[in-house]
Amino acid sequence: MSNKLLVKNAKQVVLICSNGEKFLTKDGMQKLGVIEDSSLVIGSDGLIKEIGPARTIEVQYAGALFDEVIDATGMCVIPGLVDAHTHPVWAGDRVHEFAMKLAGATYMDVHLAGGGIHFTVEHTRAAPAPTLLASLTERLGRMQRAGTTLVECKSGYGLELQTELKMLEVIEAARSTLPINISSTYCGAHAVPKGKTVAEATEDILQVQLPRLRELVSAGVLRVDNIDVFCEQGVFDLASTCSILKAGLDMGLNINFHGDELHPMNSAQLGAELGALAISHLEEVSDEGIAAMATAKTAAVLLPTTAYILRLPQPRARDMLQAGVIVALGSDFNPNAYCCSMPMVMHLACVNMKMSMPEALAAATINAAYALGRSHTHGSLEVKKHGDLLVLNAPRWEHLIYQFGGHQELIRHVVIKGNVVYNNDRTMICTIRLLNT
Ligand SMILES: N=CN[C@@H](CCC(=O)O)C(=O)O
Numbered sequence: 508m509s510n511k512l513l514v515k516n517a518k519q520v521v522l523i524c525s526n527g528e529k530f531l532t533k534d535g536m537q538k539l540g541v542i543e544d545s546s547l548v549i550g551s552d553g554l555i556k557e558i559g560p561a562r563t564i565e566v567q568y569a570g571a572l573f574d575e576v577i578d579a580t581g582m583c584v585i586p587g588l589v590d591a592h593t594h595p596v597w598a599g600d601r602v603h604e605f606a607m608k609l610a611g612a613t614y615m616d617v618h619l620a621g622g623g624i625h626f627t628v629e630h631t632r633a634a635p636a637p638t639l640l641a642s643l644t645e646r647l648g649r650m651q652r653a654g655t656t657l658v659e660c661k662s663g664y665g666l667e668l669q670t671e672l673k674m675l676e677v678i679e680a681a682r683s684t685l686p687i688n689i690s691s692t693y694c695g696a697h698a699v700p701k702g703k704t705v706a707e708a709t710e711d712i713l714q715v716q717l718p719r720l721r722e723l724v725s726a727g728v729l730r731v732d733n734i735d736v737f738c739e740q741g742v743f744d745l746a747s748t749c750s751i752l753k754a755g756l757d758m759g760l761n762i763n764f765h766g767d768e769l770h771p772m773n774s775a776q777l778g779a780e781l782g783a784l785a786i787s788h789l790e791e792v793s794d795e796g797i798a799a800m801a802t803a804k805t806a807a808v809l810l811p812t813t814a815y816i817l818r819l820p821q822p823r824a825r826d827m828l829q830a831g832v833i834v835a836l837g838s839d840f841n842p843n844a845y846c847c848s849m850p851m852v853m854h855l856a857c858v859n860m861k862m863s864m865p866e867a868l869a870a871a872t873i874n875a876a877y878a879l880g881r882s883h884t885h886g887s888l889e890v891k892k893h894g895d896l897l898v899l900n901a902p903r904w905e906h907l908i909y910q911f912g913g914h915q916e917l918i919r920h921v922v923i924k925g926n927v928v929y930n931n932d933r934t935m936i937c938t939i940r941l942l943n944t
């Protein structure tokens with residue numbers, strides 16, 4: 508039987524790890540597995556079949572059939588990037604609020620004045636599902652061209668049953684039709700809807716939204732992987748966050764929520780206690796929170812675009828890394844932080860959060876996959892894992908982080924389960940142009 512893909516003669520293949528590690532911490536993030544002058548085979552099932560020295564694979568697979576062959580001479584191969592936190596389903600941009608924030612308004616000034624999430628909720632409630640799917644498709648395409656092959660997608664701009672379900676259905680439609688891996692998150696507790704108290708909003712989630720979600724998931728109509736709450740002063744307090752997360756856990760969802768972003772809330776301690784898989788943001792996390800997350804193996808999904816755009820204190824990445832927390836990265840794509848590029852996120856993590864380039868890549872691959880409960884299948888290049896990878900037109904993989912905003916030129920191919928889903932072969936484009944002139 509024919510194999511799907513041979514990527515041959517790569518200058519570097521970045522494995523990330525090679526012993527089935529589910530995450531990396533501390534020194535493990537500094538020294539990534541990299542092999543030189545190597546090739547990689549993806550079998551007909553879309554899984555990695557072989558990785559090794561180019562010459563050995565050439566001999567071993569002499570005469571074998573491949574649907575496609577990529578000559579990666581002089582180039583690098585890395586795992587597909589994993590974006591562990593996005594809000595990609597919405598209508599109505601907020602470019603006007605960007606101007607307000609540049610003029611000095613804070614995130615909460617805008618939110619409490621009825622803008623921010625509330626503005627997006629109004630537009631998303633009014634938008635038909637096909638319109639939302641069309642914009643989601645365009646956004647996921649952008650992410651994929653920037654190297655993302657697995658992405659977490661949240662609901663959370665409905666804040667009532669009907670629109671939350673509409674968003675989750677749109678995510679489900681994308682998941683079953685588009686060539687990108689999706690982890691789906693119910694985030695009905697993203698804000699307290701206008702006209703409701705926190706207690707009323709919590710009651711609606713517990714008594715109306717989650718029971719219906721449970722029915723649809725049990726009937727196999729919807730797939731939902733994670734439950735999220737925005738645990739913040741003026742949004743959901745610790746007690747309501749706790750009850751919503753527990754209800755989600757009871758339904759079999761992974762806990763993965765927004766915590767300690769603008770104020771210290773003890774979200775990290777709560778997440779650790781509940782066995783959360785991940786907590787995002789953590790700009791205001793305490794020392795105790797960091798220690799609790801390290802012990803509980805709760806991943807910290809750090810979002811460098813948020814602190815950058817809102818001019819917040821940076822998350823304490825170095826303290827978390829030193830304490831042995833599983834640090835992951837996400838783009839936080841949303842109408843407040845319009846960034847689809849994990850290479851730019853890694854660059855910001857290095858410059859602003861003082862992470863090293865190997866730490867940033869581990870955080871955007873194996874550790875981000877761990878935060879989504881997918882690190883047994885994604886996040887590293889190892890035999891039997893999914894054949895999701897990027898071919899970079901650069902002699903060393905670090906160029907993807909170093910060349911800020913240069914990913915459009917550097918990413919030559921994006922491969923998902925052995926299928927080339929994006930091909931940016933400029934030599935080919937030039938040849939075609941020449942032929943047409
Ligand atoms: N902080 C809460 N949620 C988003 C922002 C969503 C929005 O402003 O629309 C975040 O992760 O940054």
Ligand SMILES: [Zn+2]
Pocket residue numbers: 592593594765839
């Ligand atoms: Zn978010």
